[in-house]
Every structure is written in C-alpha cells, then in structure tokens.
Amino acid sequence: AQKITQTQPGMFVQEKEAVTLDCTYDTSDQSYGLFWYKQPSSGEMIFLIYQGSYDEQNATEGRYSLNFQKARKSANLVISASQLGDSAMYFCAMRSNNAGNMLTFGGGTRLMVKP
Amino acid sequence: GAVVSQHPSWVICKSGTSVKIECRSLDFQATTMFWYRQFPKQSLMLMATSNEGSKATYEQGVEKDKFLINHASLTLSTLTVTSAHPEDSSFYICSARAPRTGPQETQYFGPGTRLLVL
Numbered sequence: 001a002q003k004i005t006q007t008q009p010g011m012f013v014q015e016k017e018a019v020t021l022d023c024t025y026d027t028s029d030q031s032y033g034l035f036w037y038k039q040p041s042s043g044e045m046i047f048l049i050y051q052g053s054y055d056e057q058n059a060t061e062g063r064y065s066l067n068f069q070k071a072r073k074s075a076n077l078v079i080s081a082s083q084l085g086d087s088a089m090y091f092c093a094m095r096s097n098n099a100g101n102m103l104t105f106g107g108g109t110r111l112m113v114k115p
Numbered sequence: 116g117a118v119v120s121q122h123p124s125w126v127i128c129k130s131g132t133s134v135k136i137e138c139r140s141l142d143f144q145a146t147t148m149f150w151y152r153q154f155p156k157q158s159l160m161l162m163a164t165s166n167e168g169s170k171a172t173y174e175q176g177v178e179k180d181k182f183l184i185n186h187a188s189l190t191l192s193t194l195t196v197t198s199a200h201p202e203d204s205s206f207y208i209c210s211a212r213a214p215r216t217g218p219q220e221t222q223y224f225g226p227g228t229r230l231l232v233l
C-alpha cells in the first residue's frame with residue numbers, strides 16, 4: 001500500500017519569499033512518480049511538477065522545484081519568490097507504476113501568501 | 116496541455132433524485148478515466164477507475180450501485196449518483212489519462228462538479 005503524508009495543514013509565507021511544502025511517502029515499489037498539484041478555491045487541479053523515482057536530478061519548473069530525497073522518501077515542493085496568486089491548497093501525489101497508474105494523494109497543505 | 120471538461124459544474128438537487136456528471140477529454144483519447152470525490156477541506160479520494168469498454172473498478176467502500184460509471188467512448192465517462200442523499204454532497208472531480216509520451220504520464224483533471232443535495 002502507498003501512503004502520502006503532508007504534515008503541514010496550513011502555512012503562511014510573506015510575498016516574495018521562498019517556501020517549502022513538505023511531503024513524505026511510503027511505498028515498496030521501485031518505480032514510481034511523484035507529483036505536486038495546486039488547487040485554488042475554484043477547485044481545479046493544476047499540475048505543477050513531476051519527479052520520477054529514477055531521476056537523478058531534482059525537477060524544476062519555473063518558480064517550482066522539487067527537493068527529492070529518495071533515501072528519506074521525501075519530495076518537498078519549493079516555491080521561490082511567492083506571489084499572492086500562489087495562495088491555494090497544494091497536494092502531493094504518488095503514482096505507482098505497478099498499481100494501474102492510480103494517483104494517491106496526500107492530505108494537502110493550505111498556503112497563504114501575505115502581502 | 117490536454118483539456119478535460121466536466122458538466123455540469125454545479126448541481127443542486129432534491130434528495131432521492133439521480134444526477135449524471137459527464138467527463139470529456141476534448142483533444143485526446145482516454146482509455147482510462149478516474150473519478151474522485153473531495154469533501155470540504157479534505158484531500159481527493161479515488162472512487163473508481165473507468166476503462167473504456169469495460170466495467171469500472173471501484174475502490175473499497177464505494178458502492179457501485181450508488182455510483183454508476185459508464186465509459187462508453189474514448190472521450191466520455193459518466194458518473195451517475197443514484198438516489199442522491201445529503202451525505203452525497205461533495206465535489207466530484209474526474210481525470211483522464213493522456214497517452215504516454217515519456218516517463219511522465221500525466222492525468223489531466225477536469226474542473227470538478229459541485230453537488231449539493233437538499
């Protein structure tokens with residue numbers, strides 16, 4: 001069974017500062033993918049970034065980067081230069097390549113950016 | 116990126132009625148679609164996996180007779196909440212699995228449907 005844990009239910013960050021959202025996972029699979037999604041109040045799920053379990057380099061997408069520490073089974077999301085529009089729920093998710101490609105989601109972190 | 120639509124975006128209905136939610140992949144064919152339910156301030160919970168041309172696979176605890184899923188074509192899956200009750204009020208989100216073009220296989224999410232049962 002897979003499990004995703006996001007230990008921060010809510011976080012504040014000052015505008016223009018960087019923030020790290022934590023995500024740890026538990027799986028016995030060797031091949032898997034890790035995703036981060038943003039969910040604003042409108043409800044849509046917006047894909048942010050992906051990290052494969054065999055990727056040696058940390059993924060980056062614009063202001064988003066993923067701090068992947070495989071031995072610790074953590075995949076923290078770093079958002080640099082926070083903007084007011086970054087205020088939203090953020091979900092970490094894992095896809096097992098051996099489990100029908102389903103996504104398992106963490107409980108989410110609500111990020112609030114202060115002006 | 117690929118586009119997935121859901122219709123309707125909002126539904127308010129009386130207890131006992133059935134509600135159908137459509138999920139469409141607009142610019143790609145999706146052999147697999149997923150249905151999630153999200154209660155307020157909670158995470159997404161997978162309800163079922165919908166495969167084109169075959170029966171859906173339901174997660175443990177999800178009543179298949181309550182939540183009917185039909186995946187009649189490569190671009191359309193429907194979720195019907197039968198005899199809806201107030202406890203079925205939730206945010207329902209579908210996602211469609213895009214054809215794999217590399218290591219990253221992405222599920223594209225629809226905008227969601229908010230169901231309120233009175």
